[in-house]
Amino acid sequence: MMKKMFKALLATGLAVLLLGACGNAKKEDGQKESKQVETSADAEKKTDGEKTELLLWMPPFGTEDTLDKEMWKKVLAPFEKENNCNVTVEVIPWSNYEEKYLTAISSGAGPDLGYMYMEMMNDYIDMGALEPFDSYLTDKEKDNFYYLDKGVIDGKQYALPIVVGNARILCYNKKLLEQAGVEKAPETWDEFLAACKKLKDAGITPIQQQWGDASKGSLNSIFFPYLWQAGGDLFSEDGKQATFNSEAGKKAVEFLYSLKKEGYLPDSATSLTTNELYEQFKTGQVAFCVVGTNKGKGFTEAGVDWDYITSLKDKKNATFVAADSLVLLSGSKHKDLAAKMALYMLSGPSMTQFHEMAPFAPVGKDEEYHDNEQFKKIYEEEKDDLHTLPAVKGSAAIYDNLYKNLQLMMLGELSPEEALKESADFANEALAQN
Structure with a gap:
């Protein structure tokens, strides 16, 4: 318990330090501007x-x-x-x-x-x-x-x-799905979980995620799309309140946690980097991964028989776009x-x-x-499913804290509910200072 408290306090402390530095920088920058x-x-x-x-x-x-x-x-x-x-x-x-x-x-x-x-x-x-x-x-x-x-x-x-x-898409290895008896690519959360069970039963790793990556930008692939698919959002329209600790947010984190709990997501995910994730998919070690469209060319050049769906669906289709x-x-x-x-x-x-x-x-x-022709439909036919992150003051530190707490969740040191609550409390305290 002490270890869990220490890690959470450390994450919060670092983010508060960054926010403090931002505040000091404003004055220093203004003082130096005339010289620069x-x-x-x-x-x-x-x-x-x-x-x-x-x-x-x-x-x-x-x-x-x-x-x-x-x-x-x-x-x-x-x-x-x-x-x-x-x-x-x-x-x-x-x-x-x-x-x-x-x-x-x-x-x-x-x-x-x-x-x-x-x-x-x-x-x-x-x-x-x-x-x-x-x-x-x-x-x-x-x-x-x-x-x-x-x-x-x-x-x-x-x-x-x-x-x-560079929309985040769900890529799948067609040969691995065929070997496991998955006849078509899943489109909903329930279909995805059913496909993962078949893959696991066939001795195939269903999915990998980069929970060990140093960059919180990994959330663009491993959390934000699921929050939006569940019908949730990150902040209120005025940017003054965090809204991800909602029923939709809880459903999203419980869905992600279930992947690990059911053995669909291997334990190695908690130390995996983004580049290692790409390599595992390129070498046929995993059936599903969520990556940016700019990685598709590399998969094809590696000889992977692959395809994609733009997003899974719970309440709606949604994914991240840069x-x-x-x-x-x-x-x-x-x-x-x-x-x-x-x-x-x-x-x-x-x-x-x-x-x-x-x-x-x-x-x-x-x-x-010049992009891959197979992605053209994303930007022409499915553009309403694409979400960007809002320009909310202090959000970088908020996402950093959220990522650390979700990592602790995947390590089993926080429950899904605790991870969301601690993150939302930090976020709302930071937003109140803006």
């Missing part, structure tokens, strides 16, 4: 031979971080030449992505342009760390981009969506050039190169659809 920002007139004083230095932060999408860095350097080479600048590309691991931003912004050492997912943004807007793109967008660019509305927060264009897609964006940092000394770089990165030719490494749907009219 270089005016356009100052920039023009540079000699013709002196290059402007820009720093770009991106997460990894390739199988190795070096692939992302090499790809972006290749994409940006013409931009560097045309604008007499040098772009340093830093690829930040998902496992400490938010920590890296928080530490850098608090000390005034962030990038000029960076990549953020929606649940991060409100905190940094509140800190005064993000600059809107409104003044940098032309009417032509506004007409070209499909998803600009997803980057509008508090009435301003704080974000330019770069990844809208809406991640480029953001302009207020501390940049070269905002005009950084904004110009953002628009260059989002242009059709640049996105085509990015999507060769990381298949996603286009974000603008100036790029053809």
Whole structure:
């Protein structure tokens, strides 16, 4: 019992520390801003031979971080030449992505342009760390981009969506299902559980999940879809109250816990990472997994006979879709050039190169659809089933605490009810301070 209490307190303490750092950063950033920002007139004083230095932060999408860095350097080479600048590309691991931003912004050492997912943004807007793109967008660019509305927060264009897609889908190994006598892919929770029983009885591991991954982004695959499928949601519409400790939330966590309790989800799930999950499915060790659509190409190249359904259904069909964006940092000394770089990165030719490494749907009219054709129906016929995370202030720390408590649940140290209650109590206390 003491071990359980210690872990829960540790998770809460870390999240509160992060929130406290955010609050302190707002004051420090405001104090330093006048020293950091270089005016356009100052920039023009540079000699013709002196290059402007820009720093770009991106997460990894390739199988190795070096692939992302090499790809972006290749994409940006013409931009560097045309604008007499040098772009340093830093690829930040998902496992400490938010920590890296928080530490850098608090000390005034962030990038000029960076990549953020929606649940991060409100905190940094509140800190005064993000600059809107409104003044940098032309009417032509506004007409070209499909998803600009997803980057509008508090009435301003704080974000330019770069990844809208990578929906989390339930993939299945057709040969393994056939071996177990599962005649068709399940569509509902009950059908899924029945299929898992047949697979287990046939000596086949039914499903794997990455409960040991360091990144709380795993919740996009292993919790959020089930909460939405049960008819629940994360927050109230005004973002002031956590709503996941509901009957729908309880049903979702009990469904997930039952997978482990019934032996459908192996014990190794509690130490499994996302990359290990992909490898197990690619090598035919597991029948089901929920992954992003950008992994489908790898499964096919590995020779897996696979297919997918977009989501299971309890009360409704629902799954997660990313809406991640480029953001302009207020501390940049070269905002005009950084904004110009953002628009260059989002242009059709640049996105085509990015999507060769990381298949996603286009974000603008100036790029053809390069993603796997089998996923096209998700974005054209099933788009109402796709959910993004809301931009709620403090939600990053809330999700971190939720993930830790759900991990304790899967380890058997918290009951499903305790995991939800402790997470919701933390969330509502944090939201009350906003």
